[in-house]
Amino acid sequence: MRFFVIADKNTVAGFKLVGLEGEIVDTADEAREALEKAFSSSDIGIIIITERIAASIHEEIEGYAFGRDFPLIMEIPDREGALEGRVSIREMVNAAVGVKV
DSSP, X not given: OEEEEEEOHHHHHHHHHTTOEEEXXXXXXXXXXXXXXXXXXXXXXXXXXXXXXXXXXXXHHHHHHHHOSSSEEEXXXXXXXXXXXXXXXXXXXXXXXXXXX
């Protein structure tokens, strides 16, 4: 089972450094195509997508997320940080390891 990243150029480049495949997208249409590509591959188990890109194709994300068991879709902040009302990566890590700030 593989990971697949759908994100901006910098985020995809970072994930490629650790060996993950991804698709650079700049528009909602490109994001839809990348999402469809990821769902059509039988060996992708987790799709990582940045929050900003996911927000641009929210309906498609929900349609896939509630209509299928796999792959799992995981939204992450991009280098600009978490969207308003979302938890930052630092807060996620702190919560996961039990650190209270």
